[in-house]
Amino acid sequence: MSTTPPSSPAPPALRVLAIGAFTPVGGDARSTAAAVRAGLCGFREHAYMIDTAGEPMRVAQVAGVDADLRGAERLVALLTPALTEALAGILASAGAANATHDGRIGVAVAWPPTRPGGPDEATDAVRALCRDRLGARLGPLQLFASGHAGGFEALDQARAWLRAGQVDAVVVAGVDSYLAPETLEWLEAEEQLHGAGPLNNAWGFIPGEAAGALLLANAGAATSGGWADVLAVGLGRESKLNKSGEVCIGEGLTQALRRALDEVAGEGVIDNVVCDMNGEAYRADEYGFCGLRVRDRLRDPTDFLAPADCWGDVGAAGLPLHLLLAASAGRKGHAKGPLTLLWGSSDGGGRGAAVIRADVAVRA
Template sequence: MNPQDLNLVGAGAATSVGRGWHASCAAQRAGLAGFVAHPFAHDVLGQAVRVAPAAWLTWGTDAAARLAALLVDAVEEAFQPLAGPAPDLRCGLVLALPAPRPGLPLDLVEQTCAALRRGLEFRGLQAPPVLASLAQGHAAGFAALRAAAQALHDGRADACIVAGADSWLEPDTLAWLESCARLHGAGTLNDPWGRVPGEAGAALLLCTQRTCAQLRLPTLARLASVGLGSEPCTPAGQVCTGAGLTQALSGALAALPDRRRVDDVVCDMNGERDRANEFAFTALRVADRLRSASGFIAPADTWGDVGAASAPLCVAAAAMAGLKGYAAGPWVLVWGGSDGPLRGAALFERRPAGH
């Protein structure tokens, strides 16, 4: 896929280190971690689980309400470039949400969409029609980017918000992570290299080049391509050599001009060894297209593992680097992988502010 005329014009974020895009990215760049002890969830050793919560949300709030609250903040912020100039603009919404897992209700998508609509209306915003809801975990945001690009190309919308949210803080979810040896900690069922469960919401506003020109919208970056892959080796114990991730990265890198290399890589690496090994195999295959295969940026070091919010949040972080001038160059590759088979990547060409 090669969505050459799609531009990123806005972003929003709500994380454990900031209630806003600018605050979250500033804290992430400074290396400020939002990790705290969970007030009532403990591991098998009786130690409080380390998590990365959004501090303004009340402990004990159910998962759907948390996701909706995070999404309302992020979507409202991302929509700001369109707040005044285009009252009749057709704007759609594509959601990336968690895959089914213990601790989440079976009707999570329906509950979250309904609560999001109420939250936006409470703030005086008309909720955009939901074009698709993709409950596929970490890499869902890349599938959402592709769905949004298709909707814009088909003329079903003039602009599209790609938003994702997740929260790993439910006690049943934490117990499940521990039983799978994915929880960061020192217990017998923990992994010293495991993930720190977090929560976040993020949103990206995409517009066609025509819409940007008509409304004179500043552009943060151009979406060059989206690549998706499917990893056949996902059960624990199987050796994953990065087949699915290679497929996703190769698809995204196909739009990179000849003799150019990606300047920055931002990913959802979360401390788990399996993810590190998967990317190590993949990097061997695409190293000639990267300025530095080992110089990736992994924001989970600060805001924790944010699941389905990972893709839009990493894109938002990459866009901020270009906006503030600390990016290594214009080309940035963002990638991520779900706990299931889905893998995704997106290539952006960042532009200076005001372009």
């Protein structure tokens, strides 16, 4: 008689009810997804920043935000349209499907890490924005100032709040901007700024800025509508960091991916991958090692979508925007299947992964 304990049941899914986006290629979720699908590029020459080779720095800048805004003020300006779009259904209707009680909508926001030219952790500013939109319905709020992996940390927190019954719904958002002059100068000094000239770094990235927001609830409580189900979340930690001189073989990312994939062991092979690779060799090598370890779980580890070639590196905004692309691909019928693996990799060592099941269009 086998003594192997039965596997624990998969955690309940979360339903993505609404998505908002504000990016260099689109002013809302649908236009952003359509632009990336079409391969549009939001890169431009910076208005006045020149690199050490005498070339204008290339960036991906959101239209419609005052160029003089800096720090937390700029991030709040970026976040406002995405948050408003994600909350549009709740703000416009008091019907049974959208009703929530006071203090029952949580907010978890991915935020940039500490860096030159970067904003301070501005919980009060974000709380003021959310209070303006939600009023007394605003519940717990937390910022995750860890960059690319912050969205996965926020998603994990949202899942904990919903499982514990602390909230009826959660906004998971992410916002970032690399466009402060001090940040751009720092990126170049760290040899991370991409440039096309012979004296530039061809293996750097295009600095971007963006915001994305998701409205989530427990799948069983979400009776209608929505975009996709979040089936799994996994977090990890990498010790061999970019620019440390150590060879990264993807141990932290593998940890995150395996934790997410183990939660969906019965769901079959993952059809699609969306990630935050940005042109840096470090990230490509990391995923190369990691992909070999989990290749039996992926339809094709080498077939992935990395939208940084459209909107630049958007840092902490990545998770909600990548989920938007996966969910939109399902809706439009051009996904390879319903299951998508999302992953993100922070310079500070944080690693995150999630598996979603998109609503897939049925075509005759």
